[in-house]
Amino acid sequence: QLGTEGRYLTAQTRGILRTEYLPRDLVSNASRGLLTFNHQQNFGNGLIGFIDFNAVSHKDYFADLSSKITSTSQANLNRQIVLSYGNGSWLSSTLQVQRYQNLTGDTLYSRMPQLSMLLRQPDLQGLSAQAPVELTSFTHPTLDKGRRLVAYPQIAYPMQNAAFYLTPKFGLHLSRYALDRRTTVGDERLSRAVPSLSLDGGVSFEREFRWAGRDQIQTLEPRLYYVRTHYRDQSEFPVFDSARADFNFA
Numbered sequence: 001q002l003g004t005e006g007r008y009l010t011a012q013t014r015g016i017l018r019t020e021y022l023p024r025d026l027v028s029n030a031s032r033g034l035l036t037f038n039h040q041q042n043f044g045n046g047l048i049g050f051i052d053f054n055a056v057s058h059k060d061y062f063a064d065l066s067s068k069i070t071s072t073s074q075a076n077l078n079r080q081i082v083l084s085y086g087n088g089s090w091l092s093s094t095l096q097v098q099r100y101q102n103l104t105g106d107t108l109y110s111r112m113p114q115l116s117m118l119l120r121q122p123d124l125q126g127l128s129a130q131a132p133v134e135l136t137s138f139t140h141p142t143l144d145k146g147r148r149l150v151a152y153p154q155i156a157y158p159m160q161n162a163a164f165y166l167t168p169k170f171g172l173h174l175s176r177y178a179l180d181r182r183t184t185v186g187d188e189r190l191s192r193a194v195p196s197l198s199l200d201g202g203v204s205f206e207r208e209f210r211w212a213g214r215d216q217i218q219t220l221e222p223r224l225y226y227v228r229t230h231y232r233d234q235s236e237f238p239v240f241d242s243a244r245a246d247f248n249f250a
Contacts, residue, residue, distance in 0.1 A: 001032075001065070015039035022065070032065065033057040046087035052080045059103040075246055076108060077101040093117045109138045109240050128156045136240070144238040146179030146188070166201040177237065186236030196229040 001022040008015050020034040034056050041049040054077035056062070062074050079099045086092035094117075099110040114137070120130035131153040139145050156169035173194040182188050202223035209216055 012042045012044070013040065020065075027064070028058065028060075031057065032061060034061060046085050048084050050080075050082040050084075052078050052082075054078055055101055056103070059105070062103070075102065075104050077103070090121055091117065091119060107141060109140050109143075111241075112137050112139045126157065128158055130154055138240045142183070144179055144183055144240075145181045146177060146238075148178075148240060149176045150174070162204075164201070164203045167199070169198045169200070171196045171198075175237075179238065182238075184236075184238060186238070190237055192232050192234065192237070194230060194232050196227065198225070198227045200225045 001020060003020045004018070006017045016036070016038045018034070018036040020032075022032040025032050035054070037051065037053040039049075039051040043049065056077065058064075077100060079101065080096060081098075082094060082096040084092070084094040093115070095113060095115050097111060097113045099112075100108045102108055114134065116132070116134045118130065118132050122128050131151060134150045135147065136150075137147050151174045152171055153174075154169060154171035156167055158167045159165065173192075173196060175190075175192050177190040179188040179190075200223075202221055205220040207218050209218060
């Protein structure tokens with residue numbers, strides 16, 4: 001087996017290209033290979049591009065040829081192109097296309113494409129407001145496919161001093177689905193509005209004391225976090241991007 005790794009770095013770009021190749025595997029009677037390509041590009045003026053491409057020649061490649069448990073448990077190899085913009089002001093946005101090579105036999109949904117935007121104003125006469133918006137086209141060869149629009153406008157009133165903080169926040173989660181193909185039970189046009197209210201507060205106590213002959217500061221920071229989200233029946237909504245997590249430290 002031959003493994004190679006190439007790296008490059010300039011003022012605007014950086015990347016890694018890794019390959020592995022086994023020309024004649026006596027077990028599978030075939031050639032085996034791996035390709036990993038990561039590239040970051042800074043176009044300037046807040047515009048950044050990213051490519052993450054991973055591929056193997058055989059679904060059992062990691063189980064057969066890797067000695068790392070985090071590699072042998074990989075089920076999905078990411079293939080993604082991202083273009084993001086943000087200048088530190090009130091707007092940031094991301095455009096991406098994403099697919100996977102699945103090694104377990106299941107076919108996952110692809111985002112072809114996904115446009116995400118975040119509108120935020122951290123200081124609006126003492127209030128903090130933001131509104132993430134996401135429009136995604138989900139594709140799949142056999143299951144439900146279509147578009148989903150999600151918006152989650154939120155407004156909060158943070159209060160803080162040296163001793164305590166208290167932040168009440170209200171948000172409204174809005175979603176709308178337009179399906180081109182429906183294989184599960186339900187309508188092809190669906191929408192929902194889910195209000196959510198939260199209260200996050202805490203207090204900081206501290207005292208000076210000596211321990212083992214050295215001056216110390218002991219802190220105690222109790223916190224109360226309460227969330228109330230209203231119930232909505234969502235049994236007829238398609239599940240596009242929820243799945244079991246891969247095996248990792250998290």
